[in-house]
Amino acid sequence: MTVRWGPERHGDTTTFRLWAPDRDAVTLEIDGGDHVTMTAGDGGWFTADAPAGAGTRYRFRLGDLAVPDPASRGQDGGVNGWSVVVDPDAYQWRTEWDGRPWESMVIEEVHAGLLGGFTGVADHLPHLVDLGVTAIELMPVNAFGGTRNWGYDGVLPYAPAESYGTPDELKAMVDRAHQLGISVFLDVVYNHFGPDGNYLGEYASAFFHPEVKTPWGGAVAVDEEAPRRFFIDNALMWLEDYRIDGLRFDAVHAIANNGFLDAMAAEIRERVKRPVHLVLENEKNDAARLAEGKYDAQWNDDFHNVLHVLLTGETDAYYADFADRPADRLARCLAEGFIYQGEGSANHDGETRGTPSAHLPPTRFVSFLQNHDQIGNRAFGERLTKLADPAKLAAATVLWALSPQIPLLFMGDAAGSESPFLFFTDFHDELADAVREGRRGEFKKFAAFQDEAKRETIPDPNAKSTFDRSRAEDGPDADHWRDLYARLLKLRAERIVPVLAGASSLGAEAVGDAAVVARWRMADGTTLTIALNLSDEAVAATIPDGPLLFAAGRPLAPSSCAVWLA
Numbered sequence: 001m002t003v004r005w006g007p008e009r010h011g012d013t014t015t016f017r018l019w020a021p022d023r024d025a026v027t028l029e030i031d032g033g034d035h036v037t038m039t040a041g042d043g044g045w046f047t048a049d050a051p052a053g054a055g056t057r058y059r060f061r062l063g064d065l066a067v068p069d070p071a072s073r074g075q076d077g078g079v080n081g082w083s084v085v086v087d088p089d090a091y092q093w094r095t096e097w098d099g100r101p102w103e104s105m106v107i108e109e110v111h112a113g114l115l116g117g118f119t120g121v122a123d124h125l126p127h128l129v130d131l132g133v134t135a136i137e138l139m140p141v142n143a144f145g146g147t148r149n150w151g152y153d154g155v156l157p158y159a160p161a162e163s164y165g166t167p168d169e170l171k172a173m174v175d176r177a178h179q180l181g182i183s184v185f186l187d188v189v190y191n192h193f194g195p196d197g198n199y200l201g202e203y204a205s206a207f208f209h210p211e212v213k214t215p216w217g218g219a220v221a222v223d224e225e226a227p228r229r230f231f232i233d234n235a236l237m238w239l240e241d242y243r244i245d246g247l248r249f250d251a252v253h254a255i256a257n258n259g260f261l262d263a264m265a266a267e268i269r270e271r272v273k274r275p276v277h278l279v280l281e282n283e284k285n286d287a288a289r290l291a292e293g294k295y296d297a298q299w300n301d302d303f304h305n306v307l308h309v310l311l312t313g314e315t316d317a318y319y320a321d322f323a324d325r326p327a328d329r330l331a332r333c334l335a336e337g338f339i340y341q342g343e344g345s346a347n348h349d350g351e352t353r354g355t356p357s358a359h360l361p362p363t364r365f366v367s368f369l370q371n372h373d374q375i376g377n378r379a380f381g382e383r384l385t386k387l388a389d390p391a392k393l394a395a396a397t398v399l400w401a402l403s404p405q406i407p408l409l410f411m412g413d414a415a416g417s418e419s420p421f422l423f424f425t426d427f428h429d430e431l432a433d434a435v436r437e438g439r440r441g442e443f444k445k446f447a448a449f450q451d452e453a454k455r456e457t458i459p460d461p462n463a464k465s466t467f468d469r470s471r472a473e474d475g476p477d478a479d480h481w482r483d484l485y486a487r488l489l490k491l492r493a494e495r496i497v498p499v500l501a502g503a504s505s506l507g508a509e510a511v512g513d514a515a516v517v518a519r520w521r522m523a524d525g526t527t528l529t530i531a532l533n534l535s536d537e538a539v540a541a542t543i544p545d546g547p548l549l550f551a552a553g554r555p556l557a558p559s560s561c562a563v564w565l566a
Contacts, residue, residue, distance in 0.1 A: 003045050005230050006071030006158060007052075007085055014052040014085055018060050018069065019044055019226045020203040029066065031057035031082055043226070044204070054090065057082035067199040071230065072143075072159045074167055079143050079155050079197030088241045091171040097178035099245055099275040100134060102296050103363055103500040106489055107135040107185060107408040109371055113148060114411070114471050118165035122173040125180050131414055131482065132489025135183035137248060139372055141170065142188075145196025146426025148467045150372065151187065152250065153194030153425065157234045167242075174243050183245040185277070186238055190231045191254035192216035195431060214254045222260040232264050239272050246277030248299070253283040265294045279366060285338040285354030290364045297406055300365040302339035304374055306330045307396055310514050310534045311388040316446045318347040327510035334403060334518040334530075335508040337365045362404035362503060362520065369393075369400050370410045372421065376470075379443050379458045381420030383412070385475055391559035392534050394484060395552045398561035399532050401488035402496060402550065404503045404520050409485075412472025416481035422459050424467040432462045491550055495565055499523045512539035515556065522565070529564040531555050 008015045016028050021044025028036040028048045038046035038060075052058065059066050059082055068075065072083035108128055115121050121138070128136065140151030147163040154161075160170050177184045192214060193200070200207045207227050210218035221227045238244045252261055265278055277296045280289060285302070289295050306322040306329045309315060315323035322329055322339070329339045340354035357364075368374075375383055384393055400407055412419060427435050440458050443449035449458075459466045475481065499522035506527065508518035514535035520528045531543050533556045543555055544564040553560030 003041075003043070003226075003229075005226075005233055006069065006073060007058075009054070009085065009087065012051055012053045013049055014056070016048050016050065016052075016058065016060075016069070017071075018046050018203075019207075019230075020046055020060075020062065022205055023062055023203045025062075026203075027061040029059050029061050031059075035061070044206075045226075052085050054085055054087035056085040058085065059083055062203055065199070065202060067202070068156065068197070070156065070200055071233075072156050075143050075156060075159050075162055078162065079145055083159075086167050088167075091168045091175075093171070093175055093243070095175050095178040097243070100181075100183045101275070101501070102277050102406070104493070104497050105135045105183065105277070105406050106133050106492065107137050107366070107406070108133045108411060108414075109137045109139065109187075109368075109408060110411045111139045111150070111372070111470075112141055112164045113161075113467075117163065118160075118169040118173040122176045125177055125182055128182060129180050131486055132493060133409075133414075134181070134493075135185055135245070136177060137185035137187060137408070140187050140189055140250070143197075144194055145431075146428075148424050148426040148464070149194075150376065150424065152189055153196070154189055155194045155197040157188065157190075157231075158237060171242055178243070183277075184243075185246040185248055185279070186242075186244045187248045187250055188235065188238065189250045190222075190234075191220065191251050195435075196427060212256065214256075216254070219254070219256060222255060222257050228260060228263075231260075232267055235264060235268060236271060239268065239276055244276075246279065246296075248279040248281065250281050251283070252280050252289075258286070258289065261289060262294060269293065283353070285340055285357070287338070287341075287355045287357040287360060290357075290360055297364050297366050299371075299408075300333070300337065300367050300405065302329075302333050303365070303367040303405065304369060304371070306333060306339060307369060307399075308374070308384075311384060311392055311396060314387075316448075321345050321347045325510070327512060327514055327516055330532075331508040331510045331516045331518065334516065335505045337362065337405075358505070362505065363406055363500060365405045366408050367400060367403065367405040368408040368410070369396060370413060371408065372410065375410065375421040376423050379446075379449065381422040381459075381470065383417060383419070383421070385416055385418045389559065390477070391553070395532060395534060395559055395561035397484060398488060398550060398552045398563065399530055401485070401492055402528075402563050403518070403530060404496070404500055404522075404528065407492075414482055414485040415472065415478040416475030417472040417478075418475045419471060419473045420469055421472070422466045422470045423461050424470060425461045426467075427462055436460050436462060488550065495549060496522075496528070499526060503528075509541075511541035511556070512537070515539045515541070517541050517543060526565055530561065531563075532561045533558060 026046040038048040069083040073086035074084035142154040143156035143159040208218040212219035336358040502523040506519035515533040551562040555562035
């Protein structure tokens, strides 16, 4: 029998469950009420029924240890505090919403905490409508240690973070987005738990495979029924209870179990009857997961990485994989999706990375010039506005906006923000020290941080000032950038999106050291051509002689991007 995680309400009575196969006894503690001995069942499950309506605080007692419900729908007092019974049906939805087709997506990634929580995100949405953004992607919003975090240190995946707002406030934000015609995506983390507030190892060691190493410790044991259900049920909760339109699954290469990924996608597709969109982050560039009926797309780090090299000249760390012949690599990215399709990666000690992807449509790839990782994983969180020539960045923005891949921008991009986006946490004592020193140690392999004194200038992740500095303020040329983004996204909506479903590559070629011409056959038989030149010299190539759809600079002049559709 399959047992579901988390409390299940029946009027004023609630059934509580905990998977604790390492324990012989578990007690349910109700705040201000009785302590109830839970009944041991098959497979390590403990259950108890208790009179507990919405708002009741509870936790589980395991000898001397009191722990929150790992599938808590709400918390009071942080991830080490009381779990709270939540009524999933209390919110009264106002908007009927059929969703958006995948081809229409223009996604802005945002951090809810930096916008002021769920109500702040809701207030931000009208600005996205004006810009032409059609979807918002929330960095993880589930409960984590402290009040500030990127979200990837979450430990209670079912509970919205208290510092962002209540479950009903999150639903109201989704409702408001749908009212404005905006889809809502959520980033979820199923490859690890954060270091503060994760008690699973104390009573369910089988939740992990300690012998399978990941950057965060032992891999999650998704080949076991209870952990597998924990994550699949979590995905279904966001889609069903919160009416989220799509999920982005973080770093699934660290899960290392394609059977689980395929089973999760299949169950979501079967269970959720409305259109939802599933997106992967997968360092392995695994084209098989993007087959029809599984996942809609993958974040295409290759697109960012090669353009970052072309825009900045940086070749440290993982950018070294894109330093050689970057224009040829960009051409492959535009024509085939992945750049690495089975070649050895110097950044991965020569290990091969990727599988052939040329057969996939361009909409299977989400492209971006920046995201939380690519800015925030820099020591000082610099954006491209601080690293690249403005004319070259504008040219790259034209390519990003009008190519057939699905575009994603990061909060602040469209305002030309020059504010840093830094790595921030809210840990304390020894854990804070470990995170601070670990963060600084990550940069030892960068040439600019070989000196220890230089590494000590990297902002302390736990300082509130690090969080405050990460808010995306308008840049000095905000009006210029907003106008450029708005014009490009209007063109995309009117001219590209209607003929995007079924588009296919006609090939791409490097026509200079930093110049590429790419072509696609669109659904109506027209040809989309983009000529990009990020060099300081003009280049020559065969390009259309008809009217331009858009141009930043003269076609193939220095720092230019020209687009034709005919």
